[in-house]
Amino acid sequence: MEVTVAWYLTLGAVLFTLGAVGLLVRRNPLVMFMCVELMLNAVNLTFVSLGDDLGDLGGQVSVFFVLVVAAAEVVVGLGIIVAIMRRRAGATADDLSVLRG
Amino acid sequence: MLDLVWLIPAFPLAGFALLLVAGRRLGEPRSGWVATLAMVGSFAATVGVVVDQLSHDEHHRRSVTTLFSWVPAGDLSVDIGFLADPLSLTMCLFITGVGALIHLYSIGYMHGDTDFSRFFAYLNLFAFSMLVLVLGDNMLLTFLGWEGVGACSYLLISFWFTDPANASAGKKAFITNRIGDWGVLVAMCLTFFTFGSLSYVEVLDATDAGQVAESTATFIAVMLFVGAIGKSAQFPLYLWLPDAMAGPTPVSALIHAATMVTSGIYLLTRVNPIIADAADWVPSLIAWVGVGTALFAATIAMAQTDMKKVLAYSTISQLGYMFLAVGCGAYVPAIFHMVTHAFFKALLFLGSGSVIHGMDGDQDLRHYGGLRKWMPVTASTFIIGWLAIAGVPPFAGFWSKDEILAYAWNESPALWAVGLVTAVLTAFYMTRQVVLTFFGRHRYADARPDEVVAAWDGRLAAATANLDDSVATVEAARTGRESAVAVRAEAESAHASAIEAARSATSGDTADDASDPEVLAQAVLAAEDAVTAAVMAVEVAEESLAVAQAAHTVAAADHAIVIAAAEGRDEVPALALDAAPDTDDVADHLPDAVAARADHHPHESPWTMTLPLVVLAVLSVGGGIMQLPFAPSLRFLEQWLEPSLFGNEVHLGLGAGMLWVLAAIAIAGGLVGIAVAIAAYQRRRIDHRVFEQPLLADAWAIDRAVGDFMGGPGRAGFEATTTFDERIVDGAVNGVGTSVRRLAGVLRRFHNGLVRTYAAGAALGAVALLLWFLTRASW
Secondary structure (H helix, E strand, C coil): CCCCHHHHHHHHHHHHHHHHHHHHHCCCHHHHHHHHHHHHHHHHHHHHHHHHHHCCCHHHHHHHHHHHHHHHHHHHHHHHHHHHHHHCCCCCHHHCCCCCC | CHHHHHHHHHHHHHHHHHHHHHHHHHCCCHHHHHHHHHHHHHHHHHHHHHHHHHCCCHHHCCEEEEEEEEEEECCEEEEEEEEECHHHHHHHHHHHHHHHHHHHHHHHHCCCCCCHHHHHHHHHHHHHHHHHHHHECEHHHHHHHHHHHHHHHHHHHCCCCCCHHHHHHHHHHHHHHHHHHHHHHHHHHHHHHHHCCCEHHHHHHHHHCCCCCHHHHHHHHHHHHHHHHHHCCCCCCCCHHHHHHHCCHHHHHHHHHHCHHHHHHHHHHHCHHHHHHCCCHHHHHHHHHHHHHHHHHHHHHCCCCEHHHHHHHHHHHHHHHHHHHHHCCCHHHHHHHHHHHHHHHHHHHHHHHHHHHHCCCCCEHHHCCCHHHCCHHHHHHHHHHHHHHCCCCCCHHHHHHHHHHHHHHHHCHHHHHHHHHHHHHHHHHHHHHHHHHHCCCCCCCCCCHHHHHHHHHHHHHHHHHHHHHHHHHHHHHHHHHHHHHHHHHHHHHHHHHHHHHHHHHHCCCCCCHHHCHHHHHHHHHHHHHHHHHHHHHHHHHHHHHHHHHHHHHHHHHHHHHHHHHHHHCCCCCCCCCCCCCCCHHHHHHCCHHHHHHHHCCCCCCCHHHHHHHHHHHHHHHHHHHHHCCCCHHHCHHHHHHHHHCCCCCCCCCCCHHHHHHHHHHHHHHHHHHHHHHHHHHHCCCCCHHHCCCHHHHCHHHHHHHHHHHHHHHHHHHHHHHHHHHHHHHHHHHHHHHHHHHHHHHHHHHHCCCCHHHHHHHHHHHHHHHHHHHHHHHHC
């Protein structure tokens, strides 16, 4: 059985769904953060697969952009989460609703 | 020297700046001298420029000195530049010349005022604005000066602003002028749209070359005329000028007689090519409004009792003559009359200021009389001013007024007739003022009608109090007599019972210790004494009652006499020409002020005030030399102004014989006015009350009618506008705000702060978008 591009795309879709569902159902900010990373990397996988399949280098280039943005996002996001955890240990995402309208 | 035109307005501006910074430190009288020297410097600069202009031939007497670019905005480019031509320099000459004299005069007049330096700062600022108005080389700069003089007029009318009446007079002048300023603004916009420039040189040369449509010229001319009506106090916007007399008298002389109020005539003369290109009815409108105002104001001046009000209406009337001249195309006579009027009206105003100063602030003509005894200089100069305004040859006013009337005849005999009637009335009311002020009986020490009434009230009150006192005394005496009678009755009954007791004891009916016959006999004797004393007391009480009743009769008779005398007394006339009001009957009850006035007679003013009077009197005598009608070569003013008029000056088509006849009629008219006034006020052959109709004294009730209208329906209209603004306009704006707030109130429920909800929203949105794309793709 040949591993075609459809397999990679399916894997990407599954990973993305896992990440999205995880983001929606989990309350631990750190885990939610990891779920976001999972979704980003699922998209990266899709980019690379399609780029390879279509012979377009643009797919791999896009991945670099996503990686750079994700790295920056991790730095800022983790910084915020650490700051929150210092003040309120064990806080969940639902507890952090002080910006409620 | 022409490059130094900017010096003319710079002097008063520098004076203003100096007084603004250091006025209080300079104090009195130095700040007055600073201001006066600034005006003298300005006058010297003007003379220098004029001399320089005279050295050029007459077609090169128009020069523009541009200082800097003021408003460079797209197509609109306005410079700060000064246009020196014969017209503007003529204006500058008398503004600075008469202005310097009035500044000098003010040093004496404002003596002792706590705001001495503030007054001179305003005066210099006014002179600067006025010079900018006439020298400005474009309409916007003229408008800057136009508004500047308006602001200074406001500041100076309300100079003594602690009195609410003065403050509101200033407001009235300012607001009435706004209506006129609207006209100037509209004219300015239209000029810019038509010519693409506001510069007089460009606009007037283009108009003179016939590059403007008649309808445009008509509209610009009418709008400028609206502005001129406001500034020069013509019907129906004249209402502010009589109230403007609330300011100090030098202000009335400088701003509200000699300079500012003539700026409307200046503006119309300046734009004479536009009026020449306008429809034919525009000059007629100007002429008829002018002559109508002249007649109207002259009738009001006949019946005024306030010395300055007479002169205020007289100014309106004379300005009407100038508009008549402009409307007849007689620009030179208009400027001629403007200059001579500046001389003699400034003289008259300053003279009236001197009289008011000498009378300690009293402005009522009825309180003057015979003042020439104490004020010889003021009286003789005022008489010269009177002869000048009344049109008696060879005084200055005769030449200019006669010239205007000749041009009016040339235009239409109807205009001339109205002008002639006005001239007769002018002679009448000015003679009335002179006679009432300087001739006749000294009335300053008379008891005034209200004081006589107060004295009679005082005497009546005293008699009434006396009567009331006597009634109370009678009442008290009667009470005393009744109590004496009661005491007597008691004593008599005590006496009777004592006798009774003695008798029963003697008959021996009873036998106790008290019935000692000796003791009882003594009691009877004591009771008899008491009765005698009581009878005496009753007699005394009756005597005093009789005295009190007699006093009451006298008091009642006196009271009746006083009432009869008070009712039968002669009404005190408002104007006591013949004799002082008879106050012998109430001499004890007159207010102290009457005696105080009699001790303190009027006095002549200091030299700083009389010197300007003398100079102006000389100018009022000889001012006619400027423009003598006998030969073309003697018409100096006409030759001088010729370059500014673009040949739009109408030329008289009348023969010399006709001119002599018109002059003779005008002189005769003036003499008739003078004679009638003398007959009424000096000789008292005619009852003067015939001329002083209440309706005229009330200025035809127009001011009151306007006030009532504005206070009634006008106010309702303004309030309706306010309601519209608050409900509809503000309502729309506030309504937008309110609905946004309501919508936001709904939306904020979705913003619950839970990150996962937002994520779910994003996910659902993504799914929805995906679905949409997929279904669309399938089509």
